[in-house]
Amino acid sequence: MSMMKREVAWRIFADEFNNSTLEAGGESERSPSYVVTPLGAMVNRIYVVGVLTEVENRGTPEEPMWLARVSDPTGTFFISAGQFQPEVATVLSNLEPPIFVAVVGKTNIYRPDEETVLTSIRAETVKEVDEDQRNYWILEASKGMKNRLEASAEASKMEEVSTQELIDLGYDTKIAEGIKKASEHYDNINFERYYSILNDSLRYVLPEYERRAELNRSEKKGTDSSLLETITETMKSMESETDNEDGVEYEEVRDTVIESEGITMSEFDEAVTELMRQGKMREPALGYLKLTL
Amino acid sequence: MNEKELAPHIEDINRALKGKASTDEIEKEIQNFQNYGISLDNAKRAIVKKFNGDPSLLSVSSEKKINDIRGDEKGIDLKARIVSIQDKTIEVDGNEKTIFYGILGDDTGTISFTLWEALEVPLEKGDTIHLKNAYANTWNDQAQVNIGSRSNIKLLEDDEVPPFESEPQVCDLTDIREGMRNLVITARVLSVEKKVVQTDNGEKDLYTGILADETGKVQFSAWHDFGLEEDHVLRISGGYVRSWRGVPQLNFDDKAEVEFLDHDELPSQEDLRENTVLTISQLARMGGAVDAIIDAVMIDIKTGSGLIFRCSECNRVIQKGACRIHGKVDGEADLRVKGIIDDGTGALTAIITKELTEDILGYDVEQAKSIARDKMDQDAVKDELEERLIAQPLRVRGNVTSDEYGLMLVASDVKFKTVDVEAEARKLLDEVCV
Numbered sequence: 001m002s003m004m005k006r007e008v009a010w011r012i013f014a015d016e017f018n019n020s021t022l023e024a025g026g027e028s029e030r031s032p033s034y035v036v037t038p039l040g041a042m043v044n045r046i047y048v049v050g051v052l053t054e055v056e057n058r059g060t061p062e063e064p065m066w067l068a069r070v071s072d073p074t075g076t077f078f079i080s081a082g083q084f085q086p087e088v089a090t091v092l093s094n095l096e097p098p099i100f101v102a103v104v105g106k107t108n109i110y111r112p113d114e115e116t117v118l119t120s121i122r123a124e125t126v127k128e129v130d131e132d133q134r135n136y137w138i139l140e141a142s143k144g145m146k147n148r149l150e151a152s153a154e155a156s157k158m159e160e161v162s163t164q165e166l167i168d169l170g171y172d173t174k175i176a177e178g179i180k181k182a183s184e185h186y187d188n189i190n191f192e193r194y195y196s197i198l199n200d201s202l203r204y205v206l207p208e209y210e211r212r213a214e215l216n217r218s219e220k221k222g223t224d225s226s227l228l229e230t231i232t233e234t235m236k237s238m239e240s241e242t243d244n245e246d247g248v249e250y251e252e253v254r255d256t257v258i259e260s261e262g263i264t265m266s267e268f269d270e271a272v273t274e275l276m277r278q279g280k281m282r283e284p285a286l287g288y289l290k291l292t293l
Numbered sequence: 294m295n296e297k298e299l300a301p302h303i304e305d306i307n308r309a310l311k312g313k314a315s316t317d318e319i320e321k322e323i324q325n326f327q328n329y330g331i332s333l334d335n336a337k338r339a340i341v342k343k344f345n346g347d348p349s350l351l352s353v354s355s356e357k358k359i360n361d362i363r364g365d366e367k368g369i370d371l372k373a374r375i376v377s378i379q380d381k382t383i384e385v386d387g388n389e390k391t392i393f394y395g396i397l398g399d400d401t402g403t404i405s406f407t408l409w410e411a412l413e414v415p416l417e418k419g420d421t422i423h424l425k426n427a428y429a430n431t432w433n434d435q436a437q438v439n440i441g442s443r444s445n446i447k448l449l450e451d452d453e454v455p456p457f458e459s460e461p462q463v464c465d466l467t468d469i470r471e472g473m474r475n476l477v478i479t480a481r482v483l484s485v486e487k488k489v490v491q492t493d494n495g496e497k498d499l500y501t502g503i504l505a506d507e508t509g510k511v512q513f514s515a516w517h518d519f520g521l522e523e524d525h526v527l528r529i530s531g532g533y534v535r536s537w538r539g540v541p542q543l544n545f546d547d548k549a550e551v552e553f554l555d556h557d558e559l560p561s562q563e564d565l566r567e568n569t570v571l572t573i574s575q576l577a578r579m580g581g582a583v584d585a586i587i588d589a590v591m592i593d594i595k596t597g598s599g600l601i602f603r604c605s606e607c608n609r610v611i612q613k614g615a616c617r618i619h620g621k622v623d624g625e626a627d628l629r630v631k632g633i634i635d636d637g638t639g640a641l642t643a644i645i646t647k648e649l650t651e652d653i654l655g656y657d658v659e660q661a662k663s664i665a666r667d668k669m670d671q672d673a674v675k676d677e678l679e680e681r682l683i684a685q686p687l688r689v690r691g692n693v694t695s696d697e698y699g700l701m702l703v704a705s706d707v708k709f710k711t712v713d714v715e716a717e718a719r720k721l722l723d724e725v726c727v
Contacts, residue, residue, distance in 0.1 A: 005699045006633065006640045008573075009592055047592060047635065049684065102684035104592045125593055127683045135714045136686055142721055144637055172574055172638065173434055198725055202718045 009047035011141040014075030021117045022185040035107040038186045039148040040179030049137035052101045066092045073204040078120040088123045102129045135205040247290025309341045309350035360401040364436035369427040373397040375420045396472045400455040403472040406438040421449040467509040474533040480504035481559045482525045505565035512583045516546035528552040539695030540581030573639030581693040589636035591682045599675030600661045626658045641700035686710040
């Protein structure tokens with residue numbers, strides 16, 4: 001008599017999703033498992049619209065394992081599709097990045113070692129879309145995030161987080177349960193940071209912001225390495241001014257470089273990821289960046 | 294609770310503890326727990342645990358009242374009256390099985406129930422029963438009673454359960470739920486028609502249609518000629534709610550009072566028809582709705598969509614020219630969409646029938662057939678529907694029902710929704726400003 005009800009497809013920004021380190025459910029084959037985000041979304045299915053930036057087949061032609069990256073204004077989603085998603089594999093193999101895509105899929109948390117938690121999406125549907133659909137998704141994801149932020153803020157005022165009290169305040173049962181779970185797992189959620197992410201994301205769909213980003217994009221074409229250099233130079237001068245052995249604050253570098261180069265937050269993040277991949281930079285402590293010697 | 298009433302419970306604990314505590318000890322413990330206001334069931338569990346016993350061995354539970362049931366209890370002992378009962382055939386592991394569902398009532402309230410096993414003695418509306426070892430769960434945030442193979446039902450004399458007299462309850466239309474009674478509803482009649490139906494007491498006139506208030510719409514059945522006409526604004530006192538395929542419907546009969554109010558008490562018919570966009574999570578709580586409007590995105594299109602063929606005998610969808618029942622037949626071409634729409638609060642299956650599907654595609658069944666023929670692929674039309682519908686913001690309208698597979702909507706209208714994202718983003722920015 002268990003109801004096989006279809007799981008809702010959450011609209012969640014990459015930043016909130018990728019910062020998730022908690023799983024719930026999945027005790028038996030029949031009970032679905034959820035990724036619980038810091039703001040209390042209990043996500044079994046996710047709906048994402050963003051820019052496909054990379055796609056490759058890491059498997060064989062017979063047993064394909066397609067991996068893809070999809071960026072939104074806040075970060076990057078990691079997407080996979082194997083031989084059990086043949087339709088998705090076909091679509092992915094025909095897409096050439098960069099291109100706007102919509103992805104529906106099941107969420108997954110993976111722990112390669114004790115300290116690392118990686119989130120990903122096993123795609124059920126992938127479709128090429130246009131910018132209007134992407135902007136509409138950003139709007140929906142923002143509305144959802146605002147709702148969870150407000151509910152989480154209410155919960156943080158309670159001595160002990162109560163699902164019933166949240167429901168009485170008008171929040172959905174699912175949100176209330178998720179926030180209760182999140183409150184028992186995540187310490188010191190930085191609401192200010194999430195509010196600033198929400199602000200940035202909403203500005204992303206405004207023309208005055210978009211024009212600036214586009215301008216930068218066209219100027220920046222083929223200058224990726226110079227951006228990496230700029231970041232390295234900025235870091236050097238900042239490191240020389242600090243005694244902190246963990247390096248310099250991520251946000252400080254980011255704000256400086258975004259200001260001087262007129263790039264977006266996600267472009268900055270991608271550059272930093274690239275530098276780390278090249279082994280030129282590390283993150284010795286959460287929120288700190290340091291150049292390797 | 295006197296000694297005689299307590300005796301079976303003491304014996305029950307004794308059994309679970311296999312003699313680890315004396316009867317006197319147990320009695321003293323029960324008293325102690327009850328002095329702290331702990332319910333007998335909880336006290337029994339705690340006592341068994343205290344003496345290192347296994348609480349799951351307890352089998353006698355204390356009698357419950359309906360409004361005490363929270364939705365997670367096992368071993369429920371309940372005396373109640375059957376307010377309504379219906380049967381339904383479901384499929385379990387490929388076999389058909391008849392189950393029963395309806396509403397139980399006592400002097401404290403009403404609750405939905407499901408009876409999962411065949412009945413030795415047929416139960417009827419109005420019967421008074423003593424239920425033992427039933428269990429509760431929740432569905433759409435409401436507790437309900439389940440009667441399974443290990444439960445026991447005994448018929449009682451009529452007067453063993455006092456009747457339920459609820460206070461009149463003022464209620465918005467989106468808040469009505471199965472089993473509610475003595476409701477006071479203020480609404481405008483959007484439509485009404487007279488029907489003649491067969492009942493146990495012979496033919497009866499039934500006036501049925503749709504009522505609306507500012508929160509939503511509901512199907513109604515009036516079992517008395519109140520002289521209702523379209524556009525009347527009414528206050529109905531004494532309505533009660535029955536569900537049909539999960540959708541709550543308002544009923545009222547000659548015992549109800551209908552008052553005709555001023556025309557301006559509620560917004561116009563047009564406004565009431567158009568103004569209520571519901572979220573799918575609201576619809577799930579309600580169990581369904583009549584003429585619902587939903588803003589959502591289509592995220593999946595199921596097989597059996599696009600160009601399909603139906604059996605000319607029974608209208609079932611056929612595969613490879615053969616009907617499940619009638620074998621090889623000439624199929625009649627049809628177009629439809631069976632898709633999942635999702636608004637971020639929930640998901641439902643939407644059925645879009647021929648005319649609307651033709652509108653979406655911009656061509657008719659005949660053209661669909663020739664496209665499929667040219668491409669030598671019956672799925673060519675489904676592919677085109679995916680291209681047009683997936684990830685597209687839609688405004689979908691129709692009746693929503695529910696069953697064990699969830700919510701289903703049969704679309705009466707589908708529109709591509711245009712959203713002024715920029716304006717909405719600015720509005721949100723104003724609200725969040727840090």
